[in-house]
Amino acid sequence: MSNKESFGSKFGIIAAAAGSAIGLGNIYRFPCEAGANGGGAFFIVYLAIVLLMGLPLMVSEFIIGRRSGKNPVGAFKTLAPDRKSWSGIGYMGVVCAFLILAFYCTVAGWTIDAVGKSIINYYHGLDNATIQRDFNSLMNESWQPILSEGIFIFLTAFIIIKGVTKGIEKYSKILMPILLGILIILGVKSLTLPGAADGVEFFLKPDFSKITGKVLINALGQAFFSLSLGMGCLITYGSYIAKKDNLTSTAFAVCISDTLIAVLAGIVIFPAAFSFGIRPEAGNELAFVTLPILFNQMTGGYFFCLFFFLLLTIAALTSSISVLEVPVLFLTEELKISRKKATIYSAIGAFVLCVIASESLHDDTPLKIFGLRIFDAFDELTSTFLMTIGGLLTVLFLGWKMKKADFMDEYTNGGTVSMGLRKIMYFIIKFLAPIAITVILITQFIK
Numbered sequence: 001m002s003n004k005e006s007f008g009s010k011f012g013i014i015a016a017a018a019g020s021a022i023g024l025g026n027i028y029r030f031p032c033e034a035g036a037n038g039g040g041a042f043f044i045v046y047l048a049i050v051l052l053m054g055l056p057l058m059v060s061e062f063i064i065g066r067r068s069g070k071n072p073v074g075a076f077k078t079l080a081p082d083r084k085s086w087s088g089i090g091y092m093g094v095v096c097a098f099l100i101l102a103f104y105c106t107v108a109g110w111t112i113d114a115v116g117k118s119i120i121n122y123y124h125g126l127d128n129a130t131i132q133r134d135f136n137s138l139m140n141e142s143w144q145p146i147l148s149e150g151i152f153i154f155l156t157a158f159i160i161i162k163g164v165t166k167g168i169e170k171y172s173k174i175l176m177p178i179l180l181g182i183l184i185i186l187g188v189k190s191l192t193l194p195g196a197a198d199g200v201e202f203f204l205k206p207d208f209s210k211i212t213g214k215v216l217i218n219a220l221g222q223a224f225f226s227l228s229l230g231m232g233c234l235i236t237y238g239s240y241i242a243k244k245d246n247l248t249s250t251a252f253a254v255c256i257s258d259t260l261i262a263v264l265a266g267i268v269i270f271p272a273a274f275s276f277g278i279r280p281e282a283g284n285e286l287a288f289v290t291l292p293i294l295f296n297q298m299t300g301g302y303f304f305c306l307f308f309f310l311l312l313t314i315a316a317l318t319s320s321i322s323v324l325e326v327p328v329l330f331l332t333e334e335l336k337i338s339r340k341k342a343t344i345y346s347a348i349g350a351f352v353l354c355v356i357a358s359e360s361l362h363d364d365t366p367l368k369i370f371g372l373r374i375f376d377a378f379d380e381l382t383s384t385f386l387m388t389i390g391g392l393l394t395v396l397f398l399g400w401k402m403k404k405a406d407f408m409d410e411y412t413n414g415g416t417v418s419m420g421l422r423k424i425m426y427f428i429i430k431f432l433a434p435i436a437i438t439v440i441l442i443t444q445f446i447k
């Protein structure tokens, strides 16, 4: 456990958990999901889910991690020694981590590619159609994406092996507020473009008739993905939280900052996309084409573009290390493999899957499962299936398997903090969250 303790003590938990939460999920995936699911309707459902299910689930994962002090598999084994099958939740998390890394690193590869292009001022003077065509041809290329994915996975593994988390913490405290600042500036610019109002209306005006089962499950999946829930990541980080730290306020701070960044991303992207004639349901290109076009129209666009994509890469890295940490900690604690070897094996596994996922984005790809490109299949499988089921089982464990007294003890830091919220929180974890998640999952499966 020595690696873990040093990692934990040096890494402020809010910085770590917010670093995990804030990433491509906010800036790339949230607009894609909102765009494909009706905009404003999705947004309202998303907010409700973050508060009513995301926050309690985050607290639940912290409780399980801190109480056990272990990786997700070991945590359930420790807390339910009489029923080892609960550790299946942890194993599911390990599998989920690889599938997430496969498509996450593909997208992070595009970000690295954009950093390279920003440095050489590649986008300057290109017309909108060319930027769009360029992004599509990137997805159809073989070697360039593999190279940038490789660089990204290498960086992720390097950070995990070197344990330079202290540096990351120090820098992310400065860099993440800068990312926030840039997003605000971009938001102002985007809102003043001609035709921006349509984008604002699309994103913020709720049309409740658009709320379908599909919107619910996608919002649930997006919330879990963005908050890093349901796959053991925050159980892992929970095991580093000090006994005196307040779990609710930590979780609250993480949920708020994560949601703020996602909303800002929407405010930047939709008005600009509408103004440039990019369809809101365009998918992958929504962020990666809209933003370079936006930068082209700004004074100082060169610097904004470069800084933005650099910061996005860093935000993606602080997320990817938290994903990779799940299998690494599992391998070191449960299978007693050295941290270095565990990291190398896991990174190679993730890289192979990532190459398959990114090659599946070629126009004529045979790499499909059930009609979905492997990239999309991994994304769907994890966020709408594995993470939601993982989250459901986690709240069920806390509400129905763990003793209430143990829950309260951990939640109130051994009774030292009085938590007015504790009864409501327990009620949500025991009844509301499991019922709501089950209903959403069932409506989806019936369809």
Ligand code: PHE
Residues within 6 Å of the ligand: 020, 021, 022, 023, 024, 025, 026, 100, 225, 226, 227, 228, 229, 231, 233, 319, 320, 322, 323
């Ligand atoms: N939450 C991260 C993001 O939004 C992605 C992630 C998912 C990280 C699952 C950890 C676990 O980018």
